[in-house]
Amino acid sequence: MPIKLAIADDHPIVANGICSILRDAAHVEVTDIYTNGNTLLKGIRERQPDVLLLDMHLPDMSGPELAASILKNYPQVRILVLSSSDVLFLVKKMLKLGCMGYLLKESDDVTILQAIETVQKGGQFLSPALNQQLIEDMFRNKKSEKKNTTLTRREKEVLQLIIDEHTNQEIADKLFLSLHTVENHRISLLHKLEVKNTAGLVKVALQTGLV
Amino acid sequence: MPIKLAIADDHPIVANGICSILRDAAHVEVTDIYTNGNTLLKGIRERQPDVLLLDMHLPDMSGPELAASILKNYPQVRILVLSSSDVLFLVKKMLKLGCMGYLLKESDDVTILQAIETVQKGGQFLSPALNQQLIEDMFRNKKSEKKNTTLTRREKEVLQLIIDEHTNQEIADKLFLSLHTVENHRISLLHKLEVKNTAGLVKVALQTGLV
DNA sequence: TAGAAATTAGCGGTAAACCACTATTTAATT
DNA sequence: AATTAAATAGTGGTTTACCGCTAATTTCTA
Numbered sequence: 001m002p003i004k005l006a007i008a009d010d011h012p013i014v015a016n017g018i019c020s021i022l023r024d025a026a027h028v029e030v031t032d033i034y035t036n037g038n039t040l041l042k043g044i045r046e047r048q049p050d051v052l053l054l055d056m057h058l059p060d061m062s063g064p065e066l067a068a069s070i071l072k073n074y075p076q077v078r079i080l081v082l083s084s085s086d087v088l089f090l091v092k093k094m095l096k097l098g099c100m101g102y103l104l105k106e107s108d109d110v111t112i113l114q115a116i117e118t119v120q121k122g123g124q125f126l127s128p129a130l131n132q133q134l135i136e137d138m139f140r141n142k143k144s145e146k147k148n149t150t151l152t153r154r155e156k157e158v159l160q161l162i163i164d165e166h167t168n169q170e171i172a173d174k175l176f177l178s179l180h181t182v183e184n185h186r187i188s189l190l191h192k193l194e195v196k197n198t199a200g201l202v203k204v205a206l207q208t209g210l211v
Numbered sequence: 212m213p214i215k216l217a218i219a220d221d222h223p224i225v226a227n228g229i230c231s232i233l234r235d236a237a238h239v240e241v242t243d244i245y246t247n248g249n250t251l252l253k254g255i256r257e258r259q260p261d262v263l264l265l266d267m268h269l270p271d272m273s274g275p276e277l278a279a280s281i282l283k284n285y286p287q288v289r290i291l292v293l294s295s296s297d298v299l300f301l302v303k304k305m306l307k308l309g310c311m312g313y314l315l316k317e318s319d320d321v322t323i324l325q326a327i328e329t330v331q332k333g334g335q336f337l338s339p340a341l342n343q344q345l346i347e348d349m350f351r352n353k354k355s356e357k358k359n360t361t362l363t364r365r366e367k368e369v370l371q372l373i374i375d376e377h378t379n380q381e382i383a384d385k386l387f388l389s390l391h392t393v394e395n396h397r398i399s400l401l402h403k404l405e406v407k408n409t410a411g412l413v414k415v416a417l418q419t420g421l422v
Numbered sequence: 423t424a425g426a427a428a429t430t431a432g433c434g435g436t437a438a439a440c441c442a443c444t445a446t447t448t449a450a451t452t
Numbered sequence: 453a454a455t456t457a458a459a460t461a462g463t464g465g466t467t468t469a470c471c472g473c474t475a476a477t478t479t480c481t482a
Contacts, residue, residue: 012319017228108223152428163414165407167468180431187471196376197438198469202413203374363458378438391461398441408468409439 002029003120006049008066009082010035010059014105018053021109028116037061041069048074050120054099056083056090056208064093071098078119088133089194090208091126093150101125151192158185163202213240214331217260219277220293221246221270225316229264232320239327248272255281259288262331265310267294267301267419275304282309289330299344300405301419302337312336362403369396374413 005028009015015033022028031049034040037058044052052070056063067079080101081094091102100119103112104127115125126134151159154175161171168182175182190196193204216239220226226244233239242260245251248269255263263281267274278290291312292305302313311330314323315338326336337345362370365386372382379393386393401407404415 011228011317012232013225013228013316013323015228016231016320017222017224017226020227020231021223105224106222109227112224154429162410165411165414167408169468177429178431180433181429183470184430186469190470196470197378198409199373199413200376202410203376203417206414206417365459380438388459389461391463392459394440395460397439401440407440 002027003051003116004029004031004049005051005053005116006030006032006034006040006043007053008034008037008040008058009053009055010057011055014055014082018112021112022116025113028113035059037066040066044070044074044077048077050078051116052077052079053082053103053116054079056081056085064097067094067097067099078122080115080119080125085207086127086129086133087204087207088130089204091130091134095124102130103127104129151189155185155189155192158182159189159201159205162186162189162198163205213238214262214327215240215242215260216262216264216327217241217243217245217251217254218264219245219248219251219269220264220266221268222266225266225293229323232323233327236324239324246270248277251277252280255285255288259285261289262327263288263290264293264314264327265290267292267296275308278305278308278310289333291326291330291336296418297338297340297344298415298418299341300415302341302345306335313341314338315340362400366396366400366403369393370400370412370416373397373400373409374416 005022007015007018007030009018015035019030019033022030032043032047034043035058037060040058054063054067058066063081063083067081070077070079075098078101079094079099080103081099082103082105083090084105086104094102101115101124103115103125107115107127111127115127118125157175158171161174166174168186169179171177172179172182189201193201195201195204216233218226218229218241220229226246230241230244233241243254243258245254246269248271251269265274265277269277274292274294278292281288281290286309289312290305290310291314292310293314293316294301295316297315305313312326312335314326314336318326318338322338326338329336368386369382372385377385379397380390382388383390383393397412400412404412406412406415
């Protein structure tokens with residue numbers, strides 16, 4: 001019995017690319033292709049695949065949202081995250097949510113197939129580049145384990161305005177807040193995203209599609 | 212006679228995706244797939260395609276570098292840029308270099324095919340989202356036409372270190388420069404990239420793959 | 423309904439970024 | 453040989469970001 005694989009990605013090039021790569025693999029059958037979060041959730045309700053290749057950036061819902069929702073109701077679905085970002089804290093976030101693997105879009109044919117097979121068998125898969133990063137990170141953070149990487153509504157708003165090149169004062173005016181409050185949110189962002197300054201904020205935000 | 216199409220992209224998913232989408236189009240034949248700039252330049256020397264689908268981020272060379280080099284020696288090759296970034300000044304840069312089109316990776320099957328056909332016939336193609344942006348930009352910049360968007364060696368170095376979250380002082384130490392010099396480079400960057408602060412620098416740099 | 427998390431606002435202070443200039447030396451180009 | 457661009461360094465100043473605190477109120481959630 002072939003592995004039933006669903007793909008959730010809004011770019012036709014990517015979906016077609018995966019299908020094309022798997023065409024030679026007789027033991028993998030692409031059963032569904034979803035291009036947004038809404039139809040994905042609906043589809044999963046009706047028909048659960050063995051493995052779900054989940055993009056991080058669907059137009060209507062984020063990767064973490066979707067993974068959480070799906071795993072809550074259908075924990076037997078093995079989610080393999082498909083992402084072009086290697087930002088560590090996002091990788092950790094998805095794995096903590098219960099995803100079984102994290103595959104970079106730059107991967108080659110062999111790696112992709114291997115990832116799907118591994119995950120279907122109940123194993124975990126990480127793109128090689130991430131493996132090393134994760135290990136180094138564990139050594140760095142032996143003690144402080146429970147870092148909160150979920151941004152609040154306000155923090156996301158502030159972050160978006162930072163990316164749009166606004167100063168704290170401008171952000172305060174736009175959101176009808178005190179300058180102090182915006183400064184506080186900004187510092188929370190620095191801590192949560194584990195970066196040193198504005199450059200880090202923007203970098204992580206863009207690379208992870210946080211906003 | 213079918214359109215001879217070459218693809219330059221280092222991600223197997225993307226290259227396969229394009230091929231897969233074009234499989235039904237009998238009048239387009241994918242003659243070559245290149246995964247880095249070096250083999251691309253070699254390949255073009257031996258055999259020129261009608262249309263070249265050129266990714267912005269090959270591992271060894273940048274999109275602009277490659278486009279300039281190819282168009283200088285083989286101006287009859289029609290280059291269709293394939294990019295995931297809609298940052299305007301990069302679009303303008305490629306078009307000024309002589310590329311015949313700019314196609315976003317999020318495009319659907321029909322658009323992709325249409326872009327290739329248009330370019331092959333000698334026309335120009337822009338992803339719809341860019342069309343509108345480009346027009347607005349022209350109205351904004353009726354006067355100041357000749358903006359220099361080419362970063363110097365030093366500017367690129369400084370920009371990379373900014374993205375890596377270093378302060379001006381740290382950058383000065385690393386490059387054995389005066390703090391003043393680094394500040395000057397930083398302000399040149401702000402002007403050249405037409406942004407207001409560090410956030411803008413990082414945003415444009417990441418979205419365009421400048422560094 | 424008690425506790426936790428989020429949102430708000432403040433104080434005092436340091437470090438860094440941003441801006442407009444001038445100016446010299448070196449490298450590239452015509 | 454002359455011009456231009458790049459890289460370097462400076463003065464003097466303003467604005468913004470960053471940091472560590474405290475603390476009240478609201479909202480969420482167990």
